[in-house]
Amino acid sequence: MVDxxxxxxxxxxxPPAAKSRSSRRSIGVILVLIALVxxxxxxxxxxxLNYFETVDQALAQRGSLGTKVLRLEGVVEPGTxxxxxxxxxxxxTGSGDHHVFVTAHGSPPQLFQANIPVVVVGHFVSSTxxxxxxxxxxxxxxxxxxxAHPNRVRAPNGTSR
Amino acid sequence: xxxxxxxxxxKDLRIEARSRVLLWQVLPFxxxxxxLSGLALGPTHAGNSTAGPGLFYLVTLFVxxxxxxxxxxxxxxxxxxxxxxxLGLDPAGVFLxxxxxxxxxxxxTGLVLLGGSVxxxxxxxxxxxxxxxxxxxxxxxxAAAGTLYGALTQGGDGPATLLPVLTLPxxxxxxxxxxxSYSAALHGGALWEWWVIVVVAxxxxxxxxxxxxxxxxxx
Amino acid sequence: xxxLSQRLxxxxxxxxxxxxxxxxxxxxxxxxxxxxxxxxxxxxxPIAWVALYVSFGTATIASCLYLWPRTRSDVxxxxxxxxMEISVVFIALTLITGSIxxxxxxxxxxxxxxxxxxxxxxxxxxxxxxxxxxxxxxxAVRARRSGVxxxxxxxxxxxxxxxxxxxxxxxxxxxxLTSNGTLNVHGSMLWTMLLGFIGFTLLFxxxxxxxxxxxxxxxxxxxxxxxxxxxxxxxxxV
Numbered sequence: 001m002v003d004x005x006x007x008x009x010x011x012x013x014x015p016p017a018a019k020s021r022s023s024r025r026s027i028g029v030i031l032v033l034i035a036l037v038x039x040x041x042x043x044x045x046x047x048x049l050n051y052f053e054t055v056d057q058a059l060a061q062r063g064s065l066g067t068k069v070l071r072l073e074g075v076v077e078p079g080t081x082x083x084x085x086x087x088x089x090x091x092x093t094g095s096g097d098h099h100v101f102v103t104a105h106g107s108p109p110q111l112f113q114a115n116i117p118v119v120v121v122g123h124f125v126s127s128t129x130x131x132x133x134x135x136x137x138x139x140x141x142x143x144x145x146x147x148a149h150p151n152r153v154r155a156p157n158g159t160s161r
Numbered sequence: 162x163x164x165x166x167x168x169x170x171x172k173d174l175r176i177e178a179r180s181r182v183l184l185w186q187v188l189p190f191x192x193x194x195x196x197l198s199g200l201a202l203g204p205t206h207a208g209n210s211t212a213g214p215g216l217f218y219l220v221t222l223f224v225x226x227x228x229x230x231x232x233x234x235x236x237x238x239x240x241x242x243x244x245x246x247x248l249g250l251d252p253a254g255v256f257l258x259x260x261x262x263x264x265x266x267x268x269x270t271g272l273v274l275l276g277g278s279v280x281x282x283x284x285x286x287x288x289x290x291x292x293x294x295x296x297x298x299x300x301x302x303x304a305a306a307g308t309l310y311g312a313l314t315q316g317g318d319g320p321a322t323l324l325p326v327l328t329l330p331x332x333x334x335x336x337x338x339x340x341x342s343y344s345a346a347l348h349g350g351a352l353w354e355w356w357v358i359v360v361v362a363x364x365x366x367x368x369x370x371x372x373x374x375x376x377x378x379x380x
Numbered sequence: 381x382x383x384l385s386q387r388l389x390x391x392x393x394x395x396x397x398x399x400x401x402x403x404x405x406x407x408x409x410x411x412x413x414x415x416x417x418x419x420x421x422x423x424x425x426p427i428a429w430v431a432l433y434v435s436f437g438t439a440t441i442a443s444c445l446y447l448w449p450r451t452r453s454d455v456x457x458x459x460x461x462x463x464m465e466i467s468v469v470f471i472a473l474t475l476i477t478g479s480i481x482x483x484x485x486x487x488x489x490x491x492x493x494x495x496x497x498x499x500x501x502x503x504x505x506x507x508x509x510x511x512x513x514x515x516x517x518x519x520a521v522r523a524r525r526s527g528v529x530x531x532x533x534x535x536x537x538x539x540x541x542x543x544x545x546x547x548x549x550x551x552x553x554x555x556x557l558t559s560n561g562t563l564n565v566h567g568s569m570l571w572t573m574l575l576g577f578i579g580f581t582l583l584f585x586x587x588x589x590x591x592x593x594x595x596x597x598x599x600x601x602x603x604x605x606x607x608x609x610x611x612x613x614x615x616x617x618v
Contacts, residue, residue, distance in 0.1 A: 025253070025371065025372070026372060029368040029369070029371060029372045032364060032365075032368045033365060033368055033369070036361050036364060036365055039357070039361065049494050049546075049547045050547050050548040050549075051491065051492075051493040051494065051547070051548055051549050051550050052548055052550075054548075073548070108487070109484065109485065109486060109487025110417075110484045110485070110487075111413065111414065111417075111484070111485050111487075112487075116413070119550060136487070136488075137487060138486045138487045138488055138491065138550060139485055139486055139487055140486070140550055140552070141413060141414065141485055141486075141552060142413075142552060142553075142564075143552040143553045143554060143555040143564050144555070144564040144565075145411050145414075145418055145421060145555065145564065145565045145566060145569050146411065146412045146413075146566050147408075147409040147410070147411065147412065147566060147567060147568075147569065148409055148410045148411060148412045148415065309532075313512060313525050313528065313529055314512070314515070316516070316521065317512075317515035317516040317517075317521075317525075318514075318515045318516075318517075319515060320515075323511060323512065323515050326507070326508045326511050326512075327508045327511075327512060327529065329504075330501050330504040330505050330508065331505075331532070333501060369532065373528050373531075373532075376447060376524060376527075376528055377524065377525060377528060
């Protein structure tokens, strides 16, 4: 007769390493999430979420854009603004020597002026043209705030602006 | 974890196959919603395929809400949660299983609705076939996110009305990415960027679900 | 010391906000491009700072501390809830003041750019958090679920912060917390804006303190009402 109690292993069995497995999993998940963030931040990704195309980009893609409606960003060239009954006509410049001639309908915003970046909603007249017909002008002001009366304020580096 | 996942997925799909709720209630709702979308656009615009991808995803989103609620309601049957706790089933496995079952159900619904949008909204058949991989990944991401948010709403007051409030803001990026990738497949454009968003969403929601589902199931 | 700082919190908040408004409206100069519209600089960025980082951050950290078993306590849950409630108010104010500033400067009340859209989504998330809390009566379940939801939604905050760097937006880039560490606001305008940051941050903590005390009292009333009802039932049974 076999003594079952004698043959059976009676020493306590180690419980499954649930805690270490759980912490390993947590670390794994966190590493995966970090990797995803790095992937998303990698260069050039998600450019489709851009609110506008710059003058340079739009001119480069003019052939494929055709007369599709887009938001075009550029700086208003000084001396080119002509106020019309319907709105305004002006030239937008990008970096370098790129220009787009804009005719926009509707009243421009209060801050619309020369040398200010603007975003115009509209389309090119054709896939080869640099003429752009806009239906709305938005001013994209910069994040710099400089006092209108230079003598009343000093910059943090001590220089008068 | 994977064994539990297969077990739970099999259980959910078997219940669905026997109850036929997907076939006789959810799918007809989706088809009716798609037809109503076409009617809302009118005969002139309904045939304009540019609206197709957006309407497809909007209808799929509403159908998904019904399916998420149903998926979580299966766990509310008396004794189910207690059994899961007593058996010591890995919550991460339960999450994966439920997400997997929901993915399969959403894929079936998605395929029917894609066919419907080709017929009703005149989206290009070839473009739709090209968009199929991105649609399947987007629906899998919806299932993973839906399983996680669905678990948050169960047991409280009005889970059916609470679910859209919690999930729709989270689904918004998926809706945008899915619609853009479908549109890109139809009309040309940068497809891979939107692919990246849906793949990242799928992996992120799966990872977070694996990590946090256990905390929710403690309830 | 703690009692003294608690007593001083209200008056210091009031003084710093009053100073901000006085400097912002009467002392600081107009901007060279925006003119008097720049005075919204002393209100909008500080409110957004409190909405996104201070209050939402407090709610997220308190939620993490609640979910972490070693630091789990009702205090953390209450802090998370109260901070999120205040966050809803500040997110709404951020969107409102932003719109008021956007109309004369951009020319539109609203634009679907990455910064504005992600902020609006955060506001919806914060409202959803409050809805989730109201849907559950069991305090432990409510705390656990809302804690998880707060953490899930917090991913939106870095997206909002970096949106103006990652993508081209109509919203301008950072003026203070810039990627290259430069300051784009000059002189008294800068100091007034920083005072606004301090004032609105103090206002958040002042509001949080009183909202927290209200929540403790509410919990006490609920618990007392239940106890009284139970005692009544027992007496009826005898």
